Amino acid sequence: MTMRWNFKGSKPEGKPVATGQELAGQAHGKSRRLSPEELEALGQELEALRQEVLADLGQRDADYIRDIIRKQRWAEIGGRTLIHFSLNPITWAVGVGMLTTAKILENMEIGHNVMHGQYDWMNDPDLHSQTYEWDNVCDGDSWRKTHNYEHHTFTNIIGKDRDYGYAILRLSNDTPWRPRYLFQFSYFIALSLLFEWGVGIHELEVEKLENKEVTWREKLPFIKSYARKISKQVMKDYVVFPALAGPFAPKVLLGNALANVGRSVWASAVIFCGHFTEQAQTFTEEECENKTRGHWYYRQLLGSSNFTGGRWLHIMSGHLSYQIEHHLYPDIPSHRYAEMAPRVEAICKKYGLHYNTGTFTEQFSTVVKRILRYSLPPKLEAMLPA
Amino acid sequence: MRLVSAPTIQSRIGSLMFLEKFWQRNGFIQTYGDFLLSEIDPLLSPRRLQARVVAIRQETADAKTYVFKPSRRWKGFQAGMHLQVGVEAQGVALSRYYSVSSSVQQFVREGTFSITVKRIPQGRMSNWLFDNLQPEDIVRIGQADGEFTLEQTPAQKVLFLAAGSGITPMMSMLTTHLPQAPERDFQLLYYCCNPDEVIFAQALQSLADQYPNFKLEVVHTDTEGLINAEQLASRCADAAEREVFLCGPGGFMQVARELLEAQGVTADHIRQESFGVRLDVNALEQTGGEVFFSKAGVEAEADGSQTILMLAESAGLKPKYGCRTGICHECKCVKKSGAVRNLLTGQVSLAENEAIQTCISVPQGKVEVAL
Ligand SMILES: Cc1cc2nc3c(=O)[nH]c(=O)nc-3n(C[C@H](O)[C@H](O)[C@H](O)COP(=O)(O)OP(=O)(O)OC[C@H]3O[C@@H](n4cnc5c(N)ncnc54)[C@H](O)[C@@H]3O)c2cc1C
Ligand code: FES
Numbered sequence: 001m002t003m004r005w006n007f008k009g010s011k012p013e014g015k016p017v018a019t020g021q022e023l024a025g026q027a028h029g030k031s032r033r034l035s036p037e038e039l040e041a042l043g044q045e046l047e048a049l050r051q052e053v054l055a056d057l058g059q060r061d062a063d064y065i066r067d068i069i070r071k072q073r074w075a076e077i078g079g080r081t082l083i084h085f086s087l088n089p090i091t092w093a094v095g096v097g098m099l100t101t102a103k104i105l106e107n108m109e110i111g112h113n114v115m116h117g118q119y120d121w122m123n124d125p126d127l128h129s130q131t132y133e134w135d136n137v138c139d140g141d142s143w144r145k146t147h148n149y150e151h152h153t154f155t156n157i158i159g160k161d162r163d164y165g166y167a168i169l170r171l172s173n174d175t176p177w178r179p180r181y182l183f184q185f186s187y188f189i190a191l192s193l194l195f196e197w198g199v200g201i202h203e204l205e206v207e208k209l210e211n212k213e214v215t216w217r218e219k220l221p222f223i224k225s226y227a228r229k230i231s232k233q234v235m236k237d238y239v240v241f242p243a244l245a246g247p248f249a250p251k252v253l254l255g256n257a258l259a260n261v262g263r264s265v266w267a268s269a270v271i272f273c274g275h276f277t278e279q280a281q282t283f284t285e286e287e288c289e290n291k292t293r294g295h296w297y298y299r300q301l302l303g304s305s306n307f308t309g310g311r312w313l314h315i316m317s318g319h320l321s322y323q324i325e326h327h328l329y330p331d332i333p334s335h336r337y338a339e340m341a342p343r344v345e346a347i348c349k350k351y352g353l354h355y356n357t358g359t360f361t362e363q364f365s366t367v368v369k370r371i372l373r374y375s376l377p378p379k380l381e382a383m384l385p386a
Numbered sequence: 387m388r389l390v391s392a393p394t395i396q397s398r399i400g401s402l403m404f405l406e407k408f409w410q411r412n413g414f415i416q417t418y419g420d421f422l423l424s425e426i427d428p429l430l431s432p433r434r435l436q437a438r439v440v441a442i443r444q445e446t447a448d449a450k451t452y453v454f455k456p457s458r459r460w461k462g463f464q465a466g467m468h469l470q471v472g473v474e475a476q477g478v479a480l481s482r483y484y485s486v487s488s489s490v491q492q493f494v495r496e497g498t499f500s501i502t503v504k505r506i507p508q509g510r511m512s513n514w515l516f517d518n519l520q521p522e523d524i525v526r527i528g529q530a531d532g533e534f535t536l537e538q539t540p541a542q543k544v545l546f547l548a549a550g551s552g553i554t555p556m557m558s559m560l561t562t563h564l565p566q567a568p569e570r571d572f573q574l575l576y577y578c579c580n581p582d583e584v585i586f587a588q589a590l591q592s593l594a595d596q597y598p599n600f601k602l603e604v605v606h607t608d609t610e611g612l613i614n615a616e617q618l619a620s621r622c623a624d625a626a627e628r629e630v631f632l633c634g635p636g637g638f639m640q641v642a643r644e645l646l647e648a649q650g651v652t653a654d655h656i657r658q659e660s661f662g663v664r665l666d667v668n669a670l671e672q673t674g675g676e677v678f679f680s681k682a683g684v685e686a687e688a689d690g691s692q693t694i695l696m697l698a699e700s701a702g703l704k705p706k707y708g709c710r711t712g713i714c715h716e717c718k719c720v721k722k723s724g725a726v727r728n729l730l731t732g733q734v735s736l737a738e739n740e741a742i743q744t745c746i747s748v749p750q751g752k753v754e755v756a757l
Contacts, residue, residue, distance in 0.1 A: 054702070057477065058476040058477045058478075059474075059476050059477045060477075061477055062474060062477030062478075063477075073417075073418065073421045076418070077418060077421075077422070120704060121477070121478060121702075121704060122474075122477050122478055122479060123478055123479035123480075123704050124479050133412060236414055
């Protein structure tokens with residue numbers, strides 16, 4: 001079964017749509033060009049792997065996620081208790097560490113993955129993608145729209161995937177240069193620290209409000225739900241829990257704030273390693289129009305990058321360390337990615353496609369380089385060594 | 387006489403209704419409070435209604451009784467009621483309805499009740515229960531519900547007409563009411579293939595020995611033939627004077643109804659509990675065709691032996707359902723086009739964009755449903 005990939009809501013453009021023949025011909029970075037037949041075959045192989053794992057889902061996967069949830073809950077309870085009743089800075093710091101860990105687990109390995117529908121097959125209302133609400137200022141429904149739909153459908157298509165640079169950063173020459181990009185490294189730092197707030201406000205589409213593509217009025221429902229979610233989160237971490245500690249409110253407030261910031265920094269680092277590394281490819285709207293499922297798989301493969309590490313590094317990154325597998329199979333339980341990765345890599349090899357992976361440090365340093373590099377105007381950038 | 391199982395528990399729950407509502411909301415206190423309580427004992431969960439398996443008894447080769455100790459939030463039952471029981475099979479939540487098969491007195495005394503399950507060939511839930519459920523395991527339960535109870539009628543003379551696993555609600559009613567209602571006259575006519583298949587054979591016999599107002603008749607259909615007019619008349623001549631409680635396979639109930647009505651029992655004196663439908667492929671003409679599940683974008687080939695719900699499940703979808711027998715309407719969805727036959731009424735729905743109950747709808751040719 002071939003699925004046509006259509007852009008809902010994309011404006012009809014005057015340009016003639018290029019044929020599949022022409023487009024498949026373009027090479028991307030270190031990856032070979034694929035003929036339409038090869039794209040089709042690639043899609044089929046990746047789809048076969050997906051079906052194989054889907055058919056095998058069972059108790060092991062249910063037990064896995066329940067076990068993680070249990071650990072996360074105990075870490076959260078332990079962390080908050082320690083922050084509350086700590087008698088010295090050390091126990092307080094341990095509490096903050098535990099709460100940060102719990103928050104990272106909840107957002108990355110549980111919330112993000114549950115909201116992708118990875119556990120919908122279990123029929124458990126507590127683990128249902130459409131109703132799960134995570135511990136994050138970003139409202140669940142808004143996330144499902146901007147992330148699950150927009151980012152995962154239009155991955156790395158410049159102008160369609162608003163996650164590509166978050167409309168703040170310039171990460172390739174496809175985005176026209178402006179003087180403000182000279183300072184983009186500081187935006188990157190700010191974005192990392194306040195990542196959850198940035199993700200939360202993403203749906204506002206500030207850049208479209210600026211050039212009047214959308215009106216504030218149209219954004220009112222979103223603003224309302226965002227405000228509701230913010231007040232819930234702020235009440236919990238910055239009002240109720242500190243207030244419960246009475247005179248010790250400041251240390252609880254600070255502990256909670258640190259845990260939230262710690263999670264933001266980690267989450268943004270992991271996500272940046274997933275799409276903005278040196279070899280992560282971008283695509284144009286034209287080359288993706290009316291494409292098959294095979295082409296979608298191809299784009300997911302080339303637009304994502306992995307990093308290696310131990311079991312807990314993978315768990316703490318919500319298995320986004322397997323960003324390639326996650327993008328190919330966003331609705332397969334994340335802990336399966338580790339088993340699927342060698343097979344995906346073998347398929348890549350067979351088709352001459354680059355499987356982008358490296359250690360966390362290696363990958364992250366290419367992200368930093370990329371941010372610095374594209375802060376320069378194209379003329380200067382071209383003079384830098386590749 | 388109105389027999390309420392546990393008045394104390396019930397009134398306490400009533401006054402704490404607002405707490406129930408509070409716990410059902412989504413929030414930090416609810417999530418973590420529920421988590422901590424469940425870690426101590428799953429039965430303490432204020433959000434999920436659960437029960438612990440305290441004993442399992444083999445009744446016949448293919449029937450087992452599971453004794454449950456429910457959470458204190460379970461409100462109890464009236465004899466003859468059923469409840470939803472949920473388990474996790476290979477990671478997937480499965481649930482089916484089962485009638486309570488034990489007495490109210492046992493629940494009041496020991497805080498336990500039981501269900502009795504017959505293994506259905508290829509049945510997902512019944513086989514899972516048989517092969518996997520162990521003492522100490524936790525199952526999800528729903529509150530008991532139903533109108534198949536003696537509380538619904540003032541009748542003094544009662545006929546229980548049961549076949550196979552249909553004995554379960556009767557067993558609960560007999561064990562509950564015999565000790566309390568010496569003035570009522572009970573008769574049980576129980577159809578089973580052969581002596582090996584008689585569920586509760588011993589317990590029924592000792593009830594019959596103990597209570598003079600209870601008459602027990604077991605019919606072995608392998609040797610005595612299926613239910614028929616003569617047999618019914620000879621075993622229970624005064625059926626027309628009785629309130630009839632009917633429970634068994636669909637085909638049995640249909641025939642029994644017709645025979646009873648022929649014997650002068652009016653429809654308003656026949657109460658029945660339907661356990662589900664066994665599909666008879668031959669009874670349906672013009673079946674088969676493709677079913678397209680439009681939301682999932684998946685197509686399934688139908689051969690007329692499966693309902694839309696079953697087809698959707700075997701295509702990997704997880705549609706909502708409850709009773710799977712056309713009672714609760716949990717499985718309702720919109721049929722966009724095509725014809726389906728309602729197994730309960732036999733009616734064929736042709737209209738576009740009509741709501742159907744997937745659990746009792748069989749496709750008649752090409753169908754598209756919004757699932
Ligand atoms: C109100 C109510 C009370 C019930 N009480 C009891 C009870 O006390 N004891 C008990 O054993 N069951 C009872 N049932 C039936 C029970 O809910 C399940 O339907 C039954 O256990 C089969 O489920 P399954 O998952 O094993 O089969 P499924 O996987 O759902 O079905 C497999 C096959 O069996 C057929 N089938 C389904 N149900 C039946 C049935 N009842 N008889 C014959 N064929 C069937 C289906 O058409 C299908 O072809 C009750 C049902 C209802 C609605
Ligand atoms: S599941 Fe109850 S009516 Fe269909």
